[in-house]
Amino acid sequence: MKILIDGMGGDFAPEEIVKGAVKAASEIDETVVIIGPEESINDELHKNRWHGDNIEVVDATEVITNHETPAMAVRKKKDSTIVKGMNMVKEGEADVFISGGSTGALLAGGLVILGRLKGIKRPAIAAWFPRIGVDGNTLLLDCGANVESKPEYIFQNGLMGSIFVEGITGNRMPVVKLLNVGAEEGKGDDLHKEAFEMLKDAGQSGSINFEGNIEGRDIVFGDADVVVTDGFSGNVFLKGSEGMALAIMKQFKSKLTEGVVAKAGAMLAYTKIKEIKEEFDYSDAGGAPILGLKGAVLKIHGNSKATEVYYAIKRAVNYVNNDITGMIAKAVEKTQSDTDNSDEEE
Amino acid sequence: MKILIDGMGGDFAPEEIVKGAVKAASEIDETVVIIGPEESINDELHKNRWHGDNIEVVDATEVITNHETPAMAVRKKKDSTIVKGMNMVKEGEADVFISGGSTGALLAGGLVILGRLKGIKRPAIAAWFPRIGVDGNTLLLDCGANVESKPEYIFQNGLMGSIFVEGITGNRMPVVKLLNVGAEEGKGDDLHKEAFEMLKDAGQSGSINFEGNIEGRDIVFGDADVVVTDGFSGNVFLKGSEGMALAIMKQFKSKLTEGVVAKAGAMLAYTKIKEIKEEFDYSDAGGAPILGLKGAVLKIHGNSKATEVYYAIKRAVNYVNNDITGMIAKAVEKTQSDTDNSDEEE
Incomplete structure (x- = not known):
């Protein structure tokens, strides 16, 4: 299993992202893939004295900020962490994508690159609420x-x-x-x-x-x-x-x-x-999944620190192991077998 | 000035309502009118050893509960505290009506009996939020x-x-x-x-x-x-x-x-x-006014105790003194002079 994390997503990236990834990777067998500017991600790994073999780095030179129009940014910034990350999930090179980046860009990227599950009208952001x-x-x-x-x-x-x-x-x-x-x-x-x-x-x-x-x-x-x-x-x-x-x-x-x-x-x-x-x-709580996409995407808060990143990675393993995406697809197909959502394109 | 309060509105009526009314009336010059079953209101006044001259009691034998359909209850229960109370405001026998009763019935009663101010599309419930x-x-x-x-x-x-x-x-x-x-x-x-x-x-x-x-x-x-x-x-x-x-x-x-x-x-x-x-x-905070009606109505929480009743009465004096209703009417007329709301009847 490959868990992909956006090395540039959020206010404390890449420092806290890499720190959290190192902590999680040292506890799990799965591979953690960090996407971002190769050099600075490697620098951070070095600072964290990482010597294990289950962290990989994928180079991506661009970042989509919160100040950009999501749909346009996703179209233009082909080498951004979000666009490249979504493509990796699409191509099966990663099983889940975690990001603290722009929610709008994650949604737009998810819709354009991964697409919606058959029968799903609109993906939704699901957050855990304390009780x-x-x-x-x-x-x-x-x-x-x-x-x-x-x-x-x-x-x-x-x-x-x-x-x-x-x-x-x-x-x-x-x-x-x-x-x-x-x-x-x-x-x-x-x-x-x-x-x-x-x-x-x-x-x-x-x-x-x-x-x-x-x-x-x-x-x-x-x-x-x-x-x-x-x-x-x-x-x-x-x-x-x-x-x-x-x-x-x-x-x-x-x-x-x-x-x-x-x-x-x-x-x-x-x-x-x-x-x-x-x-x-x-x-x-491990981040807020964007449900309804053809692929697993977890949004973490923009102000996430290493602890949040750590928990999100651990929760993501669970997400993938349980094949939530596949289960949603099946359930929706069952209740929605007569519905066609081709008229619902964004 | 006459401040009318629903003696039967809320979970702790009439005890706490009368207690709060007594506390307020002993501090202000304005007349507090309590509407409800005369005998039990007078009993409560007696228990509170009230001997002042600025509390009046108006008899109303019925109560609209939260379990009734508001519009129907307002039509049927002519001798309810809410219907009679609204009518008193309409006839100028009271300057403001305070109630901890059914919000739906207060709204329905307000719309049917008092009516909306000219130009107002829909009255709104306004609550104070702490900061x-x-x-x-x-x-x-x-x-x-x-x-x-x-x-x-x-x-x-x-x-x-x-x-x-x-x-x-x-x-x-x-x-x-x-x-x-x-x-x-x-x-x-x-x-x-x-x-x-x-x-x-x-x-x-x-x-x-x-x-x-x-x-x-x-x-x-x-x-x-x-x-x-x-x-x-x-x-x-x-x-x-x-x-x-x-x-x-x-x-x-x-x-x-x-x-x-x-x-x-x-x-x-x-x-x-x-x-x-x-x-x-x-x-x-003194209750949540229902704004946009042809008359002053303050909704207090159903679980209001004497303290809330006390503050609501004191706030109501301010409400009436400042002629909020008249000021809203004027402001809306100014901005809405070309709008007719006759097509918006409930």
Whole structure:
């Protein structure tokens, strides 16, 4: 198995990417391929005193930044890490591509180079959301691949998310819910009402374990394993929760270090606070897969450091071993056998 | 001035409602009118040893619950607190109506009995969102009145929110931003792209101080005074943030009371933690106004206790004194003079 990682993707590339790759490669048997400017990647490997034999470097001289129009950049920068990386997955030279680069470029590259799985209307970005009181995380999708949505996209998010969670966690028939403005049936706008009906039908036919609507405030308490929605509200929900978590942690830190008495208390309580921070921080979640492409692509956060890279590589092994892409293809073919998506080209 | 409060609205009615009303009435000169079953309201007043002269009781024998279809309940329950309350505002017998009852019934009652202000396409629910690093709160609208939205609704939310915040806080020309999936111009689905253009035009003509898009994670850090969006994503954002805040607070509490050493630390740090909880708890925000109706309506949370009721009554005085309704009417008339909303009846 070859796990390909974008050596230039993210704010701390290539240093942290290579550092994380070295850590992961020293623990696994699979080959880690780092794509990027050969010289600087090798420099970093040298700095990390790498002497193993399961890291390869593939040269790519260009980088697509967040400031470029994704579709155009993908067309023009043929020697970029993203375009070359996607091509390697397409040609079978790598089994999965991990990148902290531009989400737009990854999506555009994925669509243009890998293409969608037969029957899939739109690929989705799936992120792990932390939860308390219940083990593991909740998969949330779509987190922003399709801000203009249709009921069928949301329905397919349910299928893809269910297969992904089952494959990765071993949790048979995970609970799928629809993010909505109320828990009762019949809530929401037409988009979500129609998606509800499609998900309900899939639940009744046994393809997924659909248990209805969920409100935003209940997701963190673990009432579902997979939460599906459109890319606009998924993105807004995810970022809103992130902002709130960041803000509260920041306030705790500053309040607990202000004043001498409180400080004494804080010193003793710090270990616990660190534990909570880690609980709501999902750097070990292993990246957000872009589901629905003809190939495995994992997006990691642009601010990923070595730890996130390390976990993403380890999670990617699981992803490939379970053949998530193949399983999604099969499931969609089963439910969508009469659907042709040729009219849905970007 | 007469401030009308629904004695039967919410989980802790009538006890907590009356308790909060008594506290507020003892501090202000305005008359507080409590609507509900006369006998039980008077019982509660008695329990609270009320002997003042600025609380009145208006009898209403019915209550609309959260389990009823709002529109139907409003039509049928003529003697309910909500229907009677709205009628009192309509007839000028009260200047503002505060209720912790069914949001759907308040909206339906508001639309049917009070009606929309001329030029307003859809009333919106506006909630205060906590923020750190900047004084005050941020007004978020729409929080769920219209889950099926149009660009013009979102644009009008900007107008209404701006006037409301200016009127209540005295902050001249508050910063208005549009909740979106990215901060750059051109982000989002068609709905939000078109709303952006309308808000931008209003910004250029000087009717509001529009400063572009805002991402969910930045709202809590106070980058805007008013954040506008459609009712679906507003609701999802608000509840997602609430859930995250609740979850983290819960974890802090349980982690800090587990283990003896940590417990010692916790005791000392507790005061600070309580401060943070209050900061992110917005019970003093004074309720969420339903803007765009021909009359002032404030929705308070269904789980409101006496403190929330107290603050809502005090905030309502401000609401009426500043004639927010009249100001919105004027502003909308100015920008919408050529628009007729007769085709928009519910």
